[in-house]
Amino acid sequence: MEFRIFPVTAFQQNCTLFWCKQTRRAAIIDPGGEPDRILDAVRELNLEPEQILLTHGHLDHVGAAAIIAQRIGVPIIGPHAEDAFLLKAIPGQCEMFGFPPAEAFMPSRWLEDGETLEVGERRLDVVHCPGHTPGHVVFVDAEAQLAQVGDVLFRGSIGRTDFPRGDHRQLIDSIQRRLFPLGDEIRFIPGHGPMSSFGDERRTNPYVRG
Template sequence: MMHYHIITVTDLHQNCSLIWCDQTKEAALVDPGGEALRLCLEIDKFDINLTKIVLTHGHLDHVGASNTLAKHYGVPIIGPHSADKFMLENLPLQCQIFGWPVIYSFLPDSWLANGDIINVGMERYHVLHCPGHSPGHIVLLNKIRKFIIMGDVLFRDSIGRTDLPGGNAQILIDSINNQLLTLADDIIFFARTWVNVHYWL
């Protein structure tokens, strides 16, 4: 059985997803955008072993607490696609533009590419490269449980914005058409919402 817990962080209401395998208690944290202490408190509520941090893309509200948490738990940072390298290298500039406290530049321990598989215990997540919101945006598809961790490709009743550096509206539409709309209709996706929820699958 797979579990997930969504924690909405930062003033931008970004969904950080804690996912884990019930059999092995192995867990991953997806898009820890900020509020590192709060995320630690949430993670430590559960009887799990965090083994990795996964990033869907390089925007500050999805990566802000990554380094702090990676050091705290002694785990690697994986993803996004290497096309977002420039974003992670320029995090201080992103912070300046949005008026945020400085987030220092970093690079992940490994990049992700379309077709890669991330194992979290017995659970498998297939990586789909979905550029447009950012050049290196990826989403995570669990084919068995039939759900996707979407990042910012789709929002509730909308799509990700494309007016930030590296964004491209046509490329985003192509990603949605070619990578997502070709999937089965019974797949659930996590998109940005405005409430905390805790689901069990």
């Protein structure tokens, strides 16, 4: 799996393009804003986007999803249905955080733990990791040892749980019982900030090590 990361919006949220090297077919993951910039990158890389994938329903991860889906005619897939309340609240989130106005939307398809998605000839496994939000999912390319973890885990930190329906204990369980067993070698792209690996975080992250 090839990828490129684009921090977008004032929150510097990591929107990521995942694509299959053989077919150039791509997924746009967590387009939180700046749709023109994201689509310019798609054209620059000569990619064929097939889908928009969402890890969770917070505005800085979904703010441009509906606009891009409408412009290029692709489905929005994910997150888990437990985050529907957040997608319904998008207009209020925009007003609260000073984002450009955006309408509420629902994805073409909700995701469940254990499902698989195809991006060209590559496969992404879906792991439901509640805690930051109840419907948060993670996308894992096991063959490439690469994951997109949204706001579950960061280098040296973890996702916030003080938002509506956040749950700290559940988040720790998601990391320790659902992500770390996938293997120390897996590198991950977080929702904000630099990449790391599950092994590095298991050994050094003060919130979850051991």
